[in-house]
Amino acid sequence: MTVGLFIPCYVNQFYPGAAIATLELLQKLGIKVVYPSRQTCCGQPMANSGFEHLTQGCDDLFIENFAEFEYVVSPSASCVLHIKDHLHSQKDHLAAESLRGKVYELIEFLTDVLKIEKLDASFPYKVGIHQSCHGLRGLHLAQMSELVAPGFSKPKQLLDMVQGLELVKLDRQDDCCGFGGVFCVAEEAVSVKMGKDRVSDHTKNGAEYITSADLSCLMHLEGILHRSKSKVKIIHIAEILNANL
Amino acid sequence: MPDITKFKVQYDDILKQYVDTFTEISGTVRIADDVAGLKALLKADFDFTKRVVTTLPELQDIAELVSKEQTAHSYDNVEVAVIQSGLAVAENGAVWLTEQDMGHRVIPYICQHLAVLVKAEDIVSTLHNAYEKIGVEDSYGFAGFIGGPSKTADIEQALVLGAHGPLTMTVIIMK
Amino acid sequence: MRIDTTKEHSELAEDFIKDDEKASWHDGALWWIRQKRDIQANKTPQWEELRQAASDIKSNVISNLQQYLIQFEENLTKNGVKVYWADSAEEHNEIVYSILKAKEIDKMVKSKSMLTEELNLNEYLQERGIEVINSDLGEYIQQIDNEPPSHVVLPCIHKRKEEIAELFHTHLGTEKGMSDPTLLTRAARKHLRNVFHSRRANLTGVNFAVAETGEYVVCTNEGNADMGAHLAEVQIASMGLEKIIPEKKHLGIFLRLLARSATGQPITIYSSHHKKPRPGHEMHLILVDCGRSRLLGLKDFRDSLKCIKCGACMNTCPVYRKSGGLSYHNTITGPIGAILAPNLDMKRQADLPFASTLCGSCSNVCPVKIDIHVQLYKWRQEIVKSGYVSNSKSVSMKAMTLTLSSPALYKATGKTGRWLLKHAPFAVNNKFNPWYKQREMPYGPKESFGEWYEKNGKKDGKE
Structure with missing residues (x-):
């Protein structure tokens, strides 16, 4: 099985550690991973700002980079959701459609495709899970608190395999952090208030790390944590699953 | 159009479900065996030195009968209104009252305390069962479900009973 | 406002x-x-199926709106209710005014109606010498503070009780600083009882209108809509076209969902079914379009x-x-x-x-x-x-698009961006950057993943 590794633009620039962990984790699980070097962005920042009509270039580039792979995996729920919902091509309709069906966020790839049952990982810390909205309500990585339906959580399923890790229980299991792409600067005051409230839910419940399937949420929460000189850290879930501490 | 008959459920113990729900929504439930018991209960619960009205002829020795001859406004000083409902709903505690049951449309809203008589066998499980019983025939000009004392939480979400309508609501179940 | x-x-x-x-x-x-x-x-058993059923019934309504509205109108007329159609706010407000004028009424009490808020009815009537009092407690509070409601169900949820105490002290003469919710509610109850008692006309909104029977349902918790309607000689209801439902049995679905979704109550205290006027009294119903049929034409919306x-x-x-x-x-x-x-x-x-x-x-x-x-x-x-x-957003978005759809440009600006973060923080971390106002910028790592991969990832010849 060969997997195309899709590393979103801001992960590439700001959080290479998460990308390296994703690569190493997949390799440890016996997967051949290829990183097409000409990749840039899924186009979501433009589309969510109302400029979907300008994203054809990004879409074409994405197809050019990833059409050949059996699976495309990415450590970003938000970008994966965007591709699944919005990837289009005027030149090659079929390629776009097929690609929308084979792009996976890392967690769901591990639980649903590889169906892993154990992991050689240890992370002796108290961890709070931040459910990114796109991962939760878009990709259905866990049950949504609004719905009357049986509970499940794919990130929890994986984190439970990590030795020494203790999950903290939050007061609000899936409230949005307020990143929201362009929202985080266009609605700065609300965004920060939302972020601060999420951070305090984790800290008051004893989390030493906040983890998530989305670094965009975590980058926002980290900005708030750093500003308040908090000792609490953010960490992408791939880095925990790949950790041996 | 969806098939909505699938939503009709039947509670095992409809009476218990009704009592639990109505109590939860700040209502009071009393049980009476007969008219004598009902009168004793009303006398014990309410202030009969004030104006008490009813639409039930069997209570006319202890209360004033609501009259069409009087204006709606004339009932402004009613302390207690005692009326009967032919249908109550266990899932939400509401009773169904038509304007015939009310005497005057304003009666169950204008009184300070509302007491509604319901026969145990007139309680159904859900609203779906209730609408099936109500039917679509032209039987009233006005009717309504009433489920508890009037309430508001508009000030800081603090629950206050008795917004504009009755301060209390008692359902008396006749076995 | x-x-x-x-x-x-x-x-x-x-x-x-x-x-x-x-x-x-x-x-x-x-x-x-x-x-x-x-x-x-x-x-509630079958909650998600109830939502689906409600959604499906409403889809049916949207597809057959005209037919249901005609049926509704026929039944209303049969029931002795006078029906009006209003295209715009102006038309609606004129109709209400003419109804009141015909009876020489200059004071009206209103229960909660987001529609008449949308149509600015109160202002329209006030300009023509007609006083309107909102009787829902939250709406009354908003009215005396000259503010619109902030929430469809909880009109003054954005106010603290101390602010309400101040308003009531000024308008209802309650003791200064007295902010007990029960006592404040009692003061409003006393005041509004007099209002209900003395107003000859009442206007309510409509929660559901049943095409099959020509009745409409008004849901409240306070009992204000009923106090108003049953004491007034003229009863007016205003409804948006979309409030129609096909059959009476569908009320079972909607009334089960409404209060549970709204406030977590099993049902609103009052679900009043209005069908015919009281003998000797008048009942009017105004059907309002005001942009709704335009929305009907927008598939996505x-x-x-x-x-x-x-x-x-x-x-x-x-x-x-x-x-x-x-x-x-x-x-x-x-x-x-x-x-x-x-x-x-x-x-x-x-x-x-x-x-x-x-x-x-x-x-x-x-x-x-x-x-x-x-x-x-x-x-x-x-x-x-x-x-x-805004123009600036549009220009920067185009620049961003150009960069992100071009691998070479992206690599260059990516490096520049990181260089700026690391060596010239003033260039980004300043008060003009909304991110930085209350958040730190992400620390720039010494190399991107792409650069790392060039050196390390390809070692085993995986690409």
Whole structure:
């Protein structure tokens, strides 16, 4: 099985550690991973700002980079959701459609495709899970608190395999952090208030790390944590699953 | 159009479900065996030195009968209104009252305390069962479900009973 | 109404959040209602199927609206109700005025009607010498404070009890500083009893209108709609076209969902079925379009007409909870308001679809399953295409697009961006960057993943 590794633009620039962990984790699980070097962005920042009509270039580039792979995996729920919902091509309709069906966020790839049952990982810390909205309500990585339906959580399923890790229980299991792409600067005051409230839910419940399937949420929460000189850290879930501490 | 008959459920113990729900929504439930018991209960619960009205002829020795001859406004000083409902709903505690049951449309809203008589066998499980019983025939000009004392939480979400309508609501179940 | 019509959502929200303690209280109060809704949803058998059924019935209504409206009108007429059709706010308000004028009535009491808020009825009548008093406690409070409601179900949820105490002290003569909710409610009860007693005309909104029987249902908890309607000689109801439902049995579905979604109650205290006027009295019903049929023509957005105004989307929306309803500068606030507003005035309301993180919680609690967050996304596209987005945003977005669709440019600017972060923090970390105002920038690592991969990833010849 060969997997195309899709590393979103801001992960590439700001959080290479998460990308390296994703690569190493997949390799440890016996997967051949290829990183097409000409990749840039899924186009979501433009589309969510109302400029979907300008994203054809990004879409074409994405197809050019990833059409050949059996699976495309990415450590970003938000970008994966965007591709699944919005990837289009005027030149090659079929390629776009097929690609929308084979792009996976890392967690769901591990639980649903590889169906892993154990992991050689240890992370002796108290961890709070931040459910990114796109991962939760878009990709259905866990049950949504609004719905009357049986509970499940794919990130929890994986984190439970990590030795020494203790999950903290939050007061609000899936409230949005307020990143929201362009929202985080266009609605700065609300965004920060939302972020601060999420951070305090984790800290008051004893989390030493906040983890998530989305670094965009975590980058926002980290900005708030750093500003308040908090000792609490953010960490992408791939880095925990790949950790041996 | 969806098939909505699938939503009709039947509670095992409809009476218990009704009592639990109505109590939860700040209502009071009393049980009476007969008219004598009902009168004793009303006398014990309410202030009969004030104006008490009813639409039930069997209570006319202890209360004033609501009259069409009087204006709606004339009932402004009613302390207690005692009326009967032919249908109550266990899932939400509401009773169904038509304007015939009310005497005057304003009666169950204008009184300070509302007491509604319901026969145990007139309680159904859900609203779906209730609408099936109500039917679509032209039987009233006005009717309504009433489920508890009037309430508001508009000030800081603090629950206050008795917004504009009755301060209390008692359902008396006749076995 | 006291609202700064020039400010955008983000600015009004920032004003609201300045009082952090109050914003946190507001957030907590609404979250508590959301939790009460969850409890009821979990207690009700087949909850998700009920939502689907409600959504399907409303889809049917949207597809057959004209037919149901005609049937409704026929039945109303049969029942002795006078029916009117209004295309616009002006037409609606004129009709109400003419009804009152014919009876020489100069004072009216109104129960909660978001529609007449939307149509500015109170102002219209006041300008013509007719006094209108809102009788729902929350709306009454908003009226005496000269503010619009901030929430469809909880009109003054953004106010603390001390603020209400001050208003009541001024308007109702309660003791200064007395802020006990029960005593404040009692004061309003006493005052409004007199109002109900003395008003010859009453206007209510409509929650559901049954085509099959010609009756309409009004839901309240306070009993104000009934006190008003049954004491007045002239009873007026105003409803948006979309309030119609086909059959009476469908009320079972909607009444089961409405209060549970709205406030976590199993049913509103009062669900009043109005069908015929009291003998010797008048009943009027006004059907209002005011942009609704235009919405019907917009495939992507017409499902917003399914809304039953329960307010669940507001209670769950983190943006609404933190920013307060008045920041939406629209009669209907919150997520549903943000998708209804652009249809009414796209230029003025262009900011509202952007006042969301698109988290999707609103769509999940909606009892009629409106895809609110999807519509928010789609309105953004429409607004940009129509040119209602600021020029600077448009230019920078094009630059961004150019960079991100070109691998070479992307690599260059990526490096520049990181270099700036590391070596010239003043260039980015300054007060003009909204990110940096209350957040640190991400620390720039020494190399990107792409650069790392060039050196390390290809070692085993995997590419």
